[in-house]
Amino acid sequence: QKEVEQNSGPLSVPEGAIASLNCTYSDRGSQSFFWYRQYSGKSPELIMSIYSNGDKEDGRFTAQLNKASQYVSLLIRDSQPSDSATYLCAVNLYREGGGADGLTFGKGTHLIIQP
Amino acid sequence: GAVVSQHPSRVICKSGTSVKIECRSLDFQATTMFWYRQFPKQSLMLMATSNEGSKATYEQGVEKDKFLINHASLTLSTLTVTSAHPEDSSFYICSAGRDIYNEQFFGPGTRLTVL
Numbered sequence: 001q002k003e004v005e006q007n008s009g010p011l012s013v014p015e016g017a018i019a020s021l022n023c024t025y026s027d028r029g030s031q032s033f034f035w036y037r038q039y040s041g042k043s044p045e046l047i048m049s050i051y052s053n054g055d056k057e058d059g060r061f062t063a064q065l066n067k068a069s070q071y072v073s074l075l076i077r078d079s080q081p082s083d084s085a086t087y088l089c090a091v092n093l094y095r096e097g098g099g100a101d102g103l104t105f106g107k108g109t110h111l112i113i114q115p
Numbered sequence: 116g117a118v119v120s121q122h123p124s125r126v127i128c129k130s131g132t133s134v135k136i137e138c139r140s141l142d143f144q145a146t147t148m149f150w151y152r153q154f155p156k157q158s159l160m161l162m163a164t165s166n167e168g169s170k171a172t173y174e175q176g177v178e179k180d181k182f183l184i185n186h187a188s189l190t191l192s193t194l195t196v197t198s199a200h201p202e203d204s205s206f207y208i209c210s211a212g213r214d215i216y217n218e219q220f221f222g223p224g225t226r227l228t229v230l
Binding site for chain 1: 117151157160164174208210216217219220224
């Protein structure tokens with residue numbers, strides 16, 4: 001059973017501060033990890049993808065992956081009110097020989113950036 | 116790049132009718148597309164994996180005769196909700212995978228309301 005766990009929040013962070021979002025997953029075979037941002041009533045938007053242990057930075061976003069601990073996180077620096085959204089953690093099991101599984105999503109963390 | 120379109124964006128229909136939703140990858144070819152469903156205040160749940168030129172793979176609990184999927188080309192997948200009932204009312208979202216890591220990009224979603 002593939003499971004992805006996130007704290008549902010809400011997580012309230014002052015504008016300009018660092019928002020830290022966490023996610024754990026149960027399937028050790030998971031190979032690809034993604035963070036999506038979803039505004040209310042909209043579809044998810046890909047923010048970050050990470051495939052190997054360590055940090056990956058893209059602008060104000062940093063994804064961190066620790067496969068030994070089955071843990072992935074997202075840091076948002078200089079948080080802006082427009083960052084207020086639900087952040088979904090998703091994992092994918094890559095299959096030998098090709099093919100692809102759908103993503104398994106966590107329930108999401110509701111982030112609120114306070115002006 | 117990596118744009119996925121979905122049509123229609125909103126559908127209201129009577130119980131018993133069928134509804135067809137189209138999903139297109141506009142700037143890349145997608146061997147595999149995915150269909151998700153999201154109920155209010157819940158996370159995305161994978162319904163089925165759509166493979167170009169072959170039958171779709173459905174997740175447990177999803178009725179394949181009710182949710183017909185056709186992947187006619189590398190850029191088009193369709194989902195038909197047959198004999199829709201009020202409990203089928205939901206937000207249906209498609210995605211297309213782009214690389215071996217299955218980085219997925221989502222369409223804008225279709226909000227289905229069955230009266």
